[in-house]
Amino acid sequence: MSPLMNMLACLLAMLPAPFLWQGAMPLRLRGAFLGIVLLCFECFIFFAVLPTYSLYEILPLEMLAMCLCVSTLFLKEHTAFFAVLSQCFWLWIVFFGTFSLSYRVGASPDYIQIAMLVVGIILSPILSSKKQELRFCMAAYWAGIWVLAFTPV
Amino acid sequence: MILRVLFIVGLLLCVPSVFVLDHALTLGPASWALDQKTFWGTPIANFVFWIGLAHAGTFFSAMLLVLNVKWQKRISFPAEISTIAALFVAAIFPLIHLGIPQRFYFMFPMGLFRHLYVNMESPLVWDFVAILVYLCLSIFFLLIHGGSLRFPSLVAFRRPLAWVLFPLVLWVHTIVSLDFAITLVPTWQGAYFPIYFIMGALFSGIALVLILSELEGRRLRRLEDLLIAFSWGLLAFWIWEFMTKGIWCSEILFFGFLIPQLLWVRPLRAIPTIRVVIAMSVIFALWWERIKLVMPSAPEWTLVDYGWIALGLGGFMAIYFGLRLVTKRVFSDRIDTVSTGVSEESFPKKRIALYWGIGFSAALLFVAWFMVRVPTVPGVRMVPVFFPLMALVTGFLIVVDAFSRVLNRRVLFGLLGGIGVILGMFAGLIYQGGKTIFDESPAIIATEKMPESSRPVDVIWKSRCASCHGEEGHLNRKFVHEFYPLPREISVSRFDSLGVDSLSKVILDGRAFMGAYRGRISELEARSLIEYMRSLAKEAP
Numbered sequence: 232m233s234p235l236m237n238m239l240a241c242l243l244a245m246l247p248a249p250f251l252w253q254g255a256m257p258l259r260l261r262g263a264f265l266g267i268v269l270l271c272f273e274c275f276i277f278f279a280v281l282p283t284y285s286l287y288e289i290l291p292l293e294m295l296a297m298c299l300c301v302s303t304l305f306l307k308e309h310t311a312f313f314a315v316l317s318q319c320f321w322l323w324i325v326f327f328g329t330f331s332l333s334y335r336v337g338a339s340p341d342y343i344q345i346a347m348l349v350v351g352i353i354l355s356p357i358l359s360s361k362k363q364e365l366r367f368c369m370a371a372y373w374a375g376i377w378v379l380a381f382t383p384v
Numbered sequence: 385m386i387l388r389v390l391f392i393v394g395l396l397l398c399v400p401s402v403f404v405l406d407h408a409l410t411l412g413p414a415s416w417a418l419d420q421k422t423f424w425g426t427p428i429a430n431f432v433f434w435i436g437l438a439h440a441g442t443f444f445s446a447m448l449l450v451l452n453v454k455w456q457k458r459i460s461f462p463a464e465i466s467t468i469a470a471l472f473v474a475a476i477f478p479l480i481h482l483g484i485p486q487r488f489y490f491m492f493p494m495g496l497f498r499h500l501y502v503n504m505e506s507p508l509v510w511d512f513v514a515i516l517v518y519l520c521l522s523i524f525f526l527l528i529h530g531g532s533l534r535f536p537s538l539v540a541f542r543r544p545l546a547w548v549l550f551p552l553v554l555w556v557h558t559i560v561s562l563d564f565a566i567t568l569v570p571t572w573q574g575a576y577f578p579i580y581f582i583m584g585a586l587f588s589g590i591a592l593v594l595i596l597s598e599l600e601g602r603r604l605r606r607l608e609d610l611l612i613a614f615s616w617g618l619l620a621f622w623i624w625e626f627m628t629k630g631i632w633c634s635e636i637l638f639f640g641f642l643i644p645q646l647l648w649v650r651p652l653r654a655i656p657t658i659r660v661v662i663a664m665s666v667i668f669a670l671w672w673e674r675i676k677l678v679m680p681s682a683p684e685w686t687l688v689d690y691g692w693i694a695l696g697l698g699g700f701m702a703i704y705f706g707l708r709l710v711t712k713r714v715f716s717d718r719i720d721t722v723s724t725g726v727s728e729e730s731f732p733k734k735r736i737a738l739y740w741g742i743g744f745s746a747a748l749l750f751v752a753w754f755m756v757r758v759p760t761v762p763g764v765r766m767v768p769v770f771f772p773l774m775a776l777v778t779g780f781l782i783v784v785d786a787f788s789r790v791l792n793r794r795v796l797f798g799l800l801g802g803i804g805v806i807l808g809m810f811a812g813l814i815y816q817g818g819k820t821i822f823d824e825s826p827a828i829i830a831t832e833k834m835p836e837s838s839r840p841v842d843v844i845w846k847s848r849c850a851s852c853h854g855e856e857g858h859l860n861r862k863f864v865h866e867f868y869p870l871p872r873e874i875s876v877s878r879f880d881s882l883g884v885d886s887l888s889k890v891i892l893d894g895r896a897f898m899g900a901y902r903g904r905i906s907e908l909e910a911r912s913l914i915e916y917m918r919s920l921a922k923e924a925p
Contacts, residue, residue, distance in 0.1 A: 258606065259648070262613015269620040277627045288575040288628055327558050328575035330764075334566035335573055337893055337900025340764065 232284045237381045241374055243275055244294035248301035269295050285338055285382070289328035293377075296321035300373050304366045314355040314369070322348045325380075344380040351376065386599060387705050387712070394701025397694045404691025405480070412483045416688045421681035426689040427477040428563075429678035430696055433588070433671045434474035435515065435560055436581070437700075440589025441467025442522065442553040445529070446546035455606055462600065462708065463593050464526045469703035470592075471519045473696050478511070489814050493754060493769060504754065504761050507562040510768035514556045517772040521549055521779045528786055533715050541786040544731045544739075548779045552772065557585045559768055564677070568899055571629060571680050580621045584670055587614040587640075591666035596704075598660050608647050608659065611666065615644040633676055640669030735785070743778030747771070762903060841912040848905065849913065857920035876921045879914070887914045 247268045256264070272291040280287055299317040303310055322345065329340040351372060358365045358372075408415045408427075416425045444463040448456035479485040491512040493502050502509055525545050532538040561581035564572040574580065594607045619641045626632045643665040652658050676682075750773055751766045788796055846855060853859060879887070888910040894900030905913070 258609035259612035262609070263616040265613070266616025266620045269617070270623060273620060273624045273627060282628070286575070291624060292576055292579055323554070323558070324576075324579060326767075327562070327578040330767075331562055331565035331573075331575050331577065333764075333903075335568070335894075335899065337902040 232280045232287075232381070232383075234381065234383065236279045237378070239279065240272075240275065240290065240294055241297070241377045244272065244297040244377070245301050245370070245374070246298075247271075248298050249305050251298070251302040252306055265295075268298065272298075285332060285336060286328070286380075289324055292324045292328075293321065293380075296324055297373055297377060301370055304370060311356040315352050318348055318352045318355065322352070341380055341382075344376060347372075347376045347379065387708055390599070390701055391705035391709060394698050394703075394705060397698025398702055399698075401691055401695035401698055404688050404695060408480055408688050408691075409485070413481070415686060416692075417679070417683040417685045419681055419683040422679040422683050424481070424678050426675070426679070426685070426692050427481040429674045430692045431474050431477035431481070432560055432581075432678070433674045434470050434477070434696055434700070436557065436585030436588050436670065436674075437592050437667075438467045438470035438474060438518075438522075438589075439553055439557060439582075439585040440470075440593045441465070442518075442525075442549050443586055443589055444593060445525065446549040446553065449543060449546045450550050455604065458602065459593055459597050459604060459607075461529060461711070462596050464522065464529060465707045465711070466592060466596060466700075466704055467522045468519075468526060469700050469707065471515070471522065472703055473699040475515065475519070476695065476699065477692070478508075489810075492814065494814070504758070504769070505765045507559060507566060507768070510559045511563060513769045514552075514559045514772045517776045518549075518552055518556045520776060521545070521552060524779055524783045525549060528783065530711065530715065531787075531790065535790040537789055538786050540731050541782055544736050545779060545782050547736075548775050548782070552775045554582055555768075555771055555775075557582045562768070571631060572677070574625070574628070576621070576624065580625075583614065583617050583621060584673065587611075587618055588667055588670040590614060591663040591670075594663040595660055595667075598656055598663075603656070603659075608653060611644050611663065612647050615641050615666070633673070636669050636673050636676070638669075639665045640673070643669075739778045739781040739785075740774075742781060743774040743776075746777040747774035839909065841909070841916045844905065844909055844913060845916055848901065853917075857917060876918065879918050879921060884911060884914050 251261075251265070251268075269291060272294040276287065276290045276294070280290060284290075286293075296317060299320060300314060303314040303317055306313060325344055325348065326340060329338065332338050333340060351369075354372075355369070358369050413425065416427065418425050441460075441463040444456050445460035449460070479488055482488060490502065491509055493504055493509055493513060525542075528538050528541050528545060532542070558578040558581065561577035565574055565577040567573070590607060590610050594604070594611065597604055597607065619637075622633075622637060622641075643662055646658065646662055647653050747770050751763070751770060754766065755761060755763065784796075784800070787799075791799075888907065889895075890898055891905060891910040891913060892900065892902040892907065901910070
């Protein structure tokens, strides 16, 4: 995976975030929308990343997790609660994904990314306020986690 | 009336399964369909399916409770009972698969106890611990729910316990997925499996709860919406599986995705029979998916394989409808409507923090104790059992606190004493053990990270390499060619041309179809292995 594709993946993951929870959409339609978003991420990874990249299998899920994290910034209420849940989802994907890879390819989990996500979970209740500057900081922090997790192969 | 009929049908279905069970326990794994590619067979496929269904109860009662979803109260009690029933059914299958079910306690993470090494790096041990804890906490949760009818003060304890169960339910199925994801079988390798398995489990669980609520004459439109939503989520995973592994199964797509889309059509959705048929189609699709996953070569089924369907279905129906009849008799219909709300009285945050703290410390103590006994186990691989143990202790403290409010102290201490005696007796049983003698030193089986080697190289070769490369280095063709392209035969000239450095890198970091052994074989051992292989190559005809 090239650094450019990594950046593009980060941007693409943020793209649907403002629209995920917008308006009064029925649950079934929202669910279908989320499924289609994940499908788009899968197609992007399929065409943009070589399968030899060690984290290839979990990249679309990581993109979805990041999308969910950013989407919480557009929520009107319970922002911090859902930001914590979304980051836990991301942490889950990264930890157990790399855990299974550690058995198969000997790669150890990316502890920096895991630590940054844990810090994010702890900081979310403070930073996910109504102030736009702090929301921007959160988005930048998540983008930072994405970029730092990149390992050139 | 319908509950009684279904309970009797369940019991009747259990009759043939008694014979199947007897046959399977007598003959062992030879009695069900297996071949070189299918070495787990239908018991494990059914286990994964039923453990997935067991997620429904906790999903509706605990997860939706902590997320403040109001409509969960309309279905939470039957859903909790379905969890208990599905868990009991699920637990039968790995016991059968063990071949010696009476020795199931060997799965307890005891750590070099009585010269028996319980491999804490194996997901099968994590599975055992996580499912046992999940079963205990689900029973606690149901007890508090039922007890809250008589003692309203218990309602305040539901939410703290739900917070323990919420991550645990996801943890359990993640661990089940790791049974597959960490193996060397190419079609099972998926770092995305944890989320994929959770999605599949919740999807089938929702379908089950929809059927159960329809049977009791209740319609929940949200369940239908959730079914559509999850069908799209699963579609994304099935397509990703196709993209990464080339696995595609049209019938799963038809029953699991296309049929649920009928729920978009309002006139069809309004008919209860159609709703039940769609939910059954989803359950069938996910059961078939597990069968296809565990049995990639589709060997011919025996009567025992068909018997598991009767056992699962009959066992679930008998336990679920039996419990439902009993609870309806004890609590009448009030249990489904009255006591399921969340109490306005909030649980003191300090006390919750204290219980979580004690749980954390207890789990940490266990890990420390285990690692002192078996220092070779990498710490990170203790994580899968760490959380279930923490959840068990925390949940137990919450339940004791809850019942200390409503029960007489004598009764409570009597109950706790009784539990202590049972656990003590069980510990005694483990201590006494059987008459099995283990010839192999536990140090050989331990997957250790050693700075220097103390293990004989031929032992490492036999335990780590011989399964594929053959004991004499002539390849175990029977095993290898089913899954991988055959590696080249070893010869002295090939060894000399590749060199020790590059070969030891292949052993430690893997290459193509060769798995990585870093962390399980030290660098020194890798070099000794190369010398050993070279000696085998010399001896090769």
